[in-house]
């Protein structure tokens with residue numbers, strides 16, 4: 273199987289879907305002539321031309337709104353936000369218009385739009401550029417939220433997202449763009465709403481997604497090696513729809529739960545999970561559910577300190593030991 | 598792809614007229630030299646910070662102001678006690694122009710506790726309210742309503758002053774900018790919206806991002822507007838003096854578009870090879886460098902000597918090196934600092950009035 277980067281995996285998904293469906297249009301700041309702020313869309317302009325790969329001015333509310341309107345007529349826009357952090361400029365379009373129009377029209381209208389871009393900390397870009405809004409987005413019924421951790425998942429999930437008839441928000445990670453992994457060439461589709469056991473284990477379930485999966489796998493390896501503890505790492509991959517059956521299955525196996533998320537703790541994805549697990553699997557639990565999140569403050573700039581604000585392998589390891597204590 | 602539709606190419610040497618504008622004619626030799634010194638200090642600071650970035654002392658983004666110095670220096674040199682400044686992420690020039698010390702500025706880039714924002718904000722988020730400098734903002738266009746708000750505050754308090762709200766040529770396409778224009782005009786707020794038009798928003802030239810001319814949009818909001826060259830610090834001062842006076846005296850807002858150019862990529866990460874030619878950059882450096890142009894003028898005026906120019910440059914380099922040394926020697930914040938400066942009440946526990954948990958794990 274070819275080994276490619278997360279960035280290339282996303283590019284391949286875009287190119288294949290552009291090829292497959294003439295209604296797919298890629299739009300965003302610097303996606304065409306500049307080849308993408310993070311080079312995800314590199315080469316797409318040359319291959320598909322300016323009708324399909326469209327540079328926009330810095331007008332997030334405007335161009336996202338344009339994408340939503342076009343999607344109501346059956347266009348399948350894949351919008352790039354240079355950073356998901358800029359979603360706040362387009363909040364009304366995303367969460368009033370895209371999220372609600374199907375409902376408010378009694379099901380007459382749907383919005384097959386994808387909005388994608390990086391949402392993460394760890395690159396010292398400060399509080400305005402480090403938001404991780406998957407919880408905020410997923411709070412809105414009518415939308416779907418995807419956070420892939422590996423190149424293969426990124427490709428397969430993006431292809432599903434583009435084919436989906438609901439608005440799908442696809443949260444990538446600048447720290448993962450260069451990560452490599454095996455990715456099937458050609459048609460490789462991962463359905464939305466299917467979690468993936470990235471590492472099987474018996475003593476502890478670490479539920480996580482996005483880049484925190486990598487931290488959790490690193491910590492799990494240390495746990496195995498140094499403590500003879502077998503941790504299962506369950507990658508949610510999609511936040512909404514949520515594969516809660518896989519969560520229940522893993523909890524029933526290990527009886528101990530640690531949630532790891534690059535999220536501010538208040539009303540996070542982990543908060544929702546913890547509620548559901550205690551509600552539906554209370555008797556399976558041998559101890560309280562633990563959660564490791566971002567330290568509760570706006571993102572600090574200072575490079576060595578930001579590492580400590582975010583989940584990292586050392587913090588996951590410590591949290592895992594506390595969960596088992 | 599050339600920079601932009603050429604509505605106003607920089608006027609060749611005859612531009613010495615601007616030296617005769619009253620606001621410039623009354624400058625003492627010392628004040629003229631101070632304008633020059635500030636521009637040189639900005640440039641050397643920026644070059645030193647670039648080297649620190651390349652040596653991996655700085656994280657995140659670094660947007661350099663090199664080439665644009667006459668804009669911030671010209672505008673901020675007109676500030677009185679009740680005048681205020683707010684800008685975007687390309688903020689080092691404005692910070693130095695309003696008089697911030699370069700040590701804490703450099704230390705902020707290094708992410709140190711001695712930085713102007715304690716290492717919390719980084720390059721894009723410099724602040725110094727004691728010098729009426731309100732940032733340093735990372736979201737394109739987001740600072741512009743705040744600039745109108747500063748003007749609202751001035752007006753409400755009955756203070757005679759003006760706010761300058763700086764933005765780039767790409768920022769003019771944000772909805773928040775247009776809402777701020779309307780509010781400022783409707784409510785007569787003393788704000789000058791300053792568009793620093795360097796021809797590009799990242800890799801997008803003005804002609805690929807904006808319909809029509811930029812400053813002229815102000816007319817749609819019944820605001821006065823002007824355009825000038827930002828390569829000549831006298832011209833910047835002459836134009837801005839007019840609109841700052843309008844704001845202070847009548848409370849009326851305006852928009853000023855200042856033509857300028859950045860020599861470096863959008864940020865240090867920009868390979869700068871898709872959207873403009875090397876010749877274009879060289880042409881600007883050779884013919885319109887704001888420091889060179891002003892040096893020539895001051896030499897001709899007999900205000901500056903080659904020896905003094907040399908000395909100013911040497912001092913500016915030493916200052917930048919000193920700021921880097923200071924930053925290197927300073928401590929990083931600690932993880933315990935992450936949750937300081939979030940809430941006023943948490944930092945002032947003796948005066949806390951609310952109850953309940955402020956932070957969560």
Ligand SMILES: Cc1ncc(C[n+]2csc(CCOP(=O)(O)OP(=O)(O)O)c2C)c(N)n1
Nearest residue numbers: 358687735736737765766767768797798799
């Ligand atoms: C809302 C928002 N969208 C996009 C960006 C990314 N971005 C940062 S600077 C920039 C270009 C801005 O250009 P301009 O306004 O001309 O200012 P300049 O960089 O030339 O000073 C872009 C697209 C951002 N910071 N905020």
Ligand SMILES: [Mg+2]
Nearest residue numbers: 765766797798
């Ligand atoms: Mg610009």
